[in-house]
Amino acid sequence: MYHATTFLKHMEKGRGSEEGMCECCVECTCCITNIVRMLLCSIHMSRYLRIALLWIYVATAVLTAGLLISIRVLRTNKFQAAPTDMRKVEDHVNNAFCQSLTLNSSDPFEAYTFDGEPVVDPSKFEQFNTSYYSFMMGRTYAHWGFYLLKGSKAVVVSSGSKLISAFIIKGSSNLQAWIDNKGSCDGCYLASHITSPAFTYTLNVSQSDDYYFMYYSTSNNFIYLDAYVYITRTLYDVSSATSHCFYRPNDKPCSLDISLSPHMNVVYHNGDNGPYGRIDMWSTCKSRVWMYVIVFALIPALMAAGVTILFWKYCKDARSQESFPSIFQIHGGGK
Structure with a gap:
């Protein structure tokens, strides 16, 4: 009897969760539908309200996207490496939004930048035993x-x-x-x-x-x-590297300029003295401010300004105050 009761409770809980998800999906769908209807001028409202809502939506979307990218790219990236590791830095690096990359470590290392994909040199080897x-x-x-x-x-x-x-x-x-x-x-x-x-x-x-x-x-x-x-390690051919930095503990961290080319790569090569076979490293990306301004301010503002002009020219005001929907109706799908 206990197991049957427990099963029924789980069924009711699961059903309640599914209903809650369905309600959430319906609300999201209604919200998106009403935004589209507002953009197509199929919802009756004043032009001032339509334009105000447009800029609110654009500002919200831009701030959200900018915040997510900043968290993903600009925060300090902590990672671990092994002695004599030679590999690319791939996490938390974005060529468009990073102006430079700062690399730091608990042990000595060398860092290189390449304009393209680094190539393994089969004639170069490094021995490491531990x-x-x-x-x-x-x-x-x-x-x-x-x-x-x-x-x-x-x-x-x-x-x-x-x-x-x-x-x-x-x-x-x-x-x-x-x-x-x-x-x-x-x-x-x-x-x-x-x-x-x-x-x-x-x-x-x-x-x-x-x-x-x-x-x-x-x-x-x-x-x-x-x-x-x-x-027995193979190594990258560093003869084609565009820049090089050698780091020792307590020295100034390596700072490497990042180009806009999506094919550029940063490579680090550790020494062989990591304690317990582990080396702590961390990298920080310095933001390319003008790129943020263009992507998250100038372009959205120009697009919103263009849509504002279209609203003002083609979306007529409602004939009577009675036909103005409330903000609640716009987001909730009310009639």
């Missing part, structure tokens, strides 16, 4: 990741227990899928093996991406795990 140690207990996991360019090679050697499994994962989306399902996901990892007595895997990188070495324990006791990673 080791990790961990105590694992219960259904816990630990992972370490590297961004590897095409042509790189990584060998991982680890030992632990038959109750600890190692997984090789390609891509951050597959990493998240593995974490969500604790490894019970089809196609989210390249290989897996228990770490007893030893596990060795050679990764030949055919596509530039993030690669992760994941370890998962099912033991109820503490188990010691050690892992060794030997990486």
Whole structure:
């Protein structure tokens, strides 16, 4: 009886949620419909009210869009990298709205700008070896990741227990899928093996991406795990870079000018001394003020001014005050 009652309550709750969503959709549809009718002069109202509503709608849309882009582009972007990583800065960078990009880090790095897509130089390699140690207990996991360019090679050697499994994962989306399902996901990892007595895997990188070495324990006791990673990295050809900056901790951050070209790229290359195999980095975009003025002020103002002229010329005033709809009726679809 308890289960039946609970089921009915969930059904009623779900039905109420669906009805609420339907009502919201209806209200939104009515609002959009009335805005379109207002623009087409099919709703009777005074020209002054029509023009005032037009500018209110335009200002609201412009402020909302500008705020969303500012949050997306201008806020500080904090991220983590691994020693010797060489990769593009892709998040929170917009060539149209960024005048310059400031890069900072807890460790030394070099930064470059390219007018086009940076090209991997197969003749240039960088060696990097590191080791990790961990105590694992219960259904816990630990992972370490590297961004590897095409042509790189990584060998991982680890030992632990038959109750600890190692997984090789390609891509951050597959990493998240593995974490969500604790490894019970089809196609989210390249290989897996228990770490007893030893596990060795050679990764030949055919596509530039993030690669992760994941370890998962099912033991109820503490188990010691050690892992060794030997990486031979390919690097970008920096001979075609348009600018270069070298950063040391406590020095002035690297500031790189961003052109309007959508093909421009910023690349950073870390040193090999990151503590615990992790380097904290952050970037900040300086806004291109004149672009914001043009996109979110000048163009909307000119468009709204043009529509205002059309309203004044072609949308006649209502004949009587009785036919003027209220603001509530305009947004709610009232008659």
